[in-house]
Amino acid sequence: MPELPEVQNFAQSIQSNYVGKKFKNIIFHRDNLRYPFEKAKLEKIFANGIEFLNCYREGKQIILQTSNGSVTISLGMTGAFKAANQNEVEKHQHITLNFKNGESLAFVDPRRFGFWKVFDSKELKKTSCDPLVETDLLELFLSEVVKNKCISVKDMLMDQKLIGGIGNIYALEALFLAEILPTTRCVDLSITKWKKLAKEIPIILNQAIALGGSSISTYRSFKGDKGSFQTLHKVYGRENEKCLKKGCQGNIKRIAQSGRSSWYCPDCQF
Ligand SMILES: [Zn+2]
Numbered sequence: 001m002p003e004l005p006e007v008q009n010f011a012q013s014i015q016s017n018y019v020g021k022k023f024k025n026i027i028f029h030r031d032n033l034r035y036p037f038e039k040a041k042l043e044k045i046f047a048n049g050i051e052f053l054n055c056y057r058e059g060k061q062i063i064l065q066t067s068n069g070s071v072t073i074s075l076g077m078t079g080a081f082k083a084a085n086q087n088e089v090e091k092h093q094h095i096t097l098n099f100k101n102g103e104s105l106a107f108v109d110p111r112r113f114g115f116w117k118v119f120d121s122k123e124l125k126k127t128s129c130d131p132l133v134e135t136d137l138l139e140l141f142l143s144e145v146v147k148n149k150c151i152s153v154k155d156m157l158m159d160q161k162l163i164g165g166i167g168n169i170y171a172l173e174a175l176f177l178a179e180i181l182p183t184t185r186c187v188d189l190s191i192t193k194w195k196k197l198a199k200e201i202p203i204i205l206n207q208a209i210a211l212g213g214s215s216i217s218t219y220r221s222f223k224g225d226k227g228s229f230q231t232l233h234k235v236y237g238r239e240n241e242k243c244l245k246k247g248c249q250g251n252i253k254r255i256a257q258s259g260r261s262s263w264y265c266p267d268c269q270f
Contacts, residue, residue: 002075004060004131004165005208005229006221010081011057012209013222014064017083018105023050023066024098029089034076034115037095041118045069046097059128059164063119076113081222082106128164132205137163137198146186153189153197154182155258166201168260169214169236174201176235176245181269182262183255207232235263243268 026046028037045068054065062073073079084090084106086098095107095116107114129140140146140162149156157163157171166174175182177200180193208214213227221227230236234244235252243250243265250267 001077001167002060002079002213003167003170003208004057004205005170005211006213006227007060007062007075007165008057008209009213009221009227010075011055011062014055014062014081014105017222018099018103019052019055021052021103022100023052024048024100027096027098029094029096033094033109033112034074035117037116038118041069042071042116045071045118049100052099057165059130059160065119070119072117072119073107074113074115076109076111076115078111079107079109079114080220082108082220082224083222128160128162131163131166132202134198134202137201138195141194141198142191147194149186151186152183152257153180153186154262156186157201166205168262169233170201170204170208172236172263173234174204176264176269177204179269182257182264184270235265238263 023046025048026042028039031037045066047068051067052064053067056063060074062075064071064073084093084096084104086102086104089096090106090108092108092110093106094109094112097105129136131137146156146162154171154175157166157174158168172182174197178193178197180189180197208229211227211229211232212221212225214229214233238252239254241252243252245265245268248265248268250265252263253266254261254263
């Protein structure tokens with residue numbers, strides 16, 4: 001499932017390759033993904049001659065803004081954007097945005113859990129905290145909402161209502177760097193550890209963005225490459241391997257936590 005770095009990678013690629021150009025039309029190659037497409041409204045937003053004003057990430061979603069409205073896009077499990085050819089439609093390509101200059105941008109999604117929704121400003125609540133900003137994270141962590149929670153710190157990090165865009169991989173990697181056991185309850189964590197965690201999260205996410213994300217399963221970046229952050233995973237997927245922390249003799253363990261795997265080093269995370 002794409003996490004923040006993967007979503008950011010698509011938003012940046014679309015921003016730098018297409019913003020400022022004019023649309024020709026939007027073509028649907030099926031009627032729905034997770035939800036039925038609001039075809040008439042989307043056709044208006046991407047109508048002939050409409051200008052592409054902006055593309056950015058909001059939590060784990062991508063916003064496309066045109067001079068005629070905006071769309072919120074979720075990549076779901078396997079959604080991706082790629083440059084396309086106006087005359088060819090590949091397998092799993094569900095939407096094509098055609099530009100007047102002959103270029104095309106395709107949305108592909110083999111498992112079809114993604115969605116395109118017309119962006120309604122009435123629905124826009126100030127969303128969750130942005131995990132790229134250390135001070136925002138620290139403010140959230142030290143707030144009553146989080147500090148007194150009895151759930152584990154890992155489950156809290158992955159709660160999209162609190163923080164947008166951290167999933168299993170980056171939660172576990174950040175907890176490793178901050179030397180915190182994923183199962184520790186929020187209420188039991190010291191201020192020092194919260195500070196460490198708030199510092200490590202933006203560092204790790206920015207590293208992953210720079211490397212084009214992690215290629216787990218089907219993820220491909222806009223350019224079609226796999227992203228290389230997974231070569232830097234220190235705990236994720238490394239069961240029984242040696243801990244990579246300098247001077248630590250531990251071996252990485254895997255446990256099931258809230259229905260998903262957690263990897264950690266029992267010697268240096270507590
Ligand atoms: Zn260790």
